[in-house]
Amino acid sequence: MNQNQTNFGQQKQSTLSNQKDETILEVFKWVFFAFALLLTLLSILSKSFLSSISFLAIALLLFPLSANYLKGKLPFFKNRIFKGIGLLVLTMIGVVSSDFSSRIDKLKHLPKSVEQKKNIIKDYIENDLEDNSIQNVKGLVEAGELFGKWNYSTKNPSDEHISKQIDSDGKEVFVFTPLFDFKEAKYLKNDVKKGKITDYKMFFEVDSIGSIVSKKTIISYSKIGEVEYIGNEVPSLSFLIDEGIVNSQKEMIAKEKQREDEKKAQEKQYEEQKKGHEEQMQRFEKKCLSSWDGSHRELVKYVKKNMNNPKSFEHVETRYGVTNGYAGIVMVYRGTNAFGAIVTNSIKAKISLEDCSIISVEE
Numbered sequence: 001m002n003q004n005q006t007n008f009g010q011q012k013q014s015t016l017s018n019q020k021d022e023t024i025l026e027v028f029k030w031v032f033f034a035f036a037l038l039l040t041l042l043s044i045l046s047k048s049f050l051s052s053i054s055f056l057a058i059a060l061l062l063f064p065l066s067a068n069y070l071k072g073k074l075p076f077f078k079n080r081i082f083k084g085i086g087l088l089v090l091t092m093i094g095v096v097s098s099d100f101s102s103r104i105d106k107l108k109h110l111p112k113s114v115e116q117k118k119n120i121i122k123d124y125i126e127n128d129l130e131d132n133s134i135q136n137v138k139g140l141v142e143a144g145e146l147f148g149k150w151n152y153s154t155k156n157p158s159d160e161h162i163s164k165q166i167d168s169d170g171k172e173v174f175v176f177t178p179l180f181d182f183k184e185a186k187y188l189k190n191d192v193k194k195g196k197i198t199d200y201k202m203f204f205e206v207d208s209i210g211s212i213v214s215k216k217t218i219i220s221y222s223k224i225g226e227v228e229y230i231g232n233e234v235p236s237l238s239f240l241i242d243e244g245i246v247n248s249q250k251e252m253i254a255k256e257k258q259r260e261d262e263k264k265a266q267e268k269q270y271e272e273q274k275k276g277h278e279e280q281m282q283r284f285e286k287k288c289l290s291s292w293d294g295s296h297r298e299l300v301k302y303v304k305k306n307m308n309n310p311k312s313f314e315h316v317e318t319r320y321g322v323t324n325g326y327a328g329i330v331m332v333y334r335g336t337n338a339f340g341a342i343v344t345n346s347i348k349a350k351i352s353l354e355d356c357s358i359i360s361v362e363e
Contacts, residue, residue, distance in 0.1 A: 033063050054093045111208040114164055120210050121174050122157045132232045133202055133217040137178050139237040140200065143187045144180065146249045153178040167203075176202040187249070189242045195223030197240055280322045280353070288327070288356035294318050298358050299331055299349050312336040316344065320351075326359055327351040 036059035043052035112120070128134050134154070141151045153161045153176075160179070167173050178200055182188060188196040199220035207213050217229045219240075229235075289296055295315045304310040316332040332346045350359040 033059055050093065051095070054091070058091060112206070112210045116210065117174060117206040118159065118162050118164075120206060120212070121162055121176065121204050124204075124212060125154055125157050125176060131215075132236070133215070133229070133234045136217075136234060136237050136240065137200065137202070140180060140240065141178070143241050143246050144185065146246060146253065147185070147187060149181050149185070151178060151180065171205060174204045174206060176204065187241050187245050189240060191221070191223075191239070193223065194221040194227075196221065198222050277322065281320075284320065284322055284327050284351075284353060288351060288353075289318065289320070295331060296329055296349070296351060296356075298356065299329065299347065299351075299361075300333075302349075302358065302361065303331070303333060303347060307335050308338050309336045312342070322353065326353060 036055050039055040040052050040059060043055055124131075125134060125137075138154045141154055144151055157176070161177055163175050163177070165173050165175055180200060182196070182198055185196075190196050197219055199218075201218045203216045203218065204212055205214040215231060217234050218226050219229065219235070220226050285294075293315050295318050300313070300315065304313050307313060312335040314334040316334060318329055318331045320327050320329040322328075327350070328348070329351055330346055330348050332344065334342055334344050337343050348362040351357070352359055
């Protein structure tokens, strides 16, 4: 009896101890669950995708409802060792990826070199569609190319077009010089007060992280010299070029292109016709003429039938041409006449291309 009481007491004490351990474990799960959620939120705010996924997975594994669900679906999650290893691996991934993201972010914000800033401006010149001054430059390039003045400053800007300078305030600025050849340019508008433009430059200020923080344009005019324009406040292209002259040049080039296209189409048509004619000639020769001497067999029979001495017939040559659905041939031949003398004659005939038969004969 005493022995049974002793065992019962020990079992009761063990049960209470296990319940206490389970309670402490549940508390730790909730604490770590909350901590994992906080880390997930911080990772999302720091734009670290991999670490946020890792910490969210940890939170789901610790949350009682989702943990019980996973245990029901995935029996191996009941193994605490396996679960502990999984949590450790996810924690390491989250910490490492978060640190990696922060390093990348720091690299992005490292001070840009001169070459990097030039590349930023080159990309801006090539791709920006909202900068009025850039659009002016592209419009001037296009107008110049209509008159044979080629310029690649906007399509492929190089170090020749972009240079670094220090302005009067000691600031680093980058100058974009399109290097226009405005000499004898017929397409430029001659303003009564300002005259024609003689030069066009843009100035950019780029901060240490590679953002364009300010820009200005300086246009030189033949009558008043340089005029400075801040930001996007620049004259429109229609104030810089004579649109009437430019449009006339476009029309003339379009007409020249049309003539060239028509000429090419005619040449192509001629070549196709020539090729078709040559193929037709070859088919006629192969189908209707003798491979031995090039004569037309039916025409030879026709001539022999009408000769004084058919046995004296000698084929000299046959010339032919193909046109309008038939072949015209001329056959030259020799033979003896009624007096026994050898004479040379010729005969013309129209031959069907379909069956090689004689359509008509002209002697």
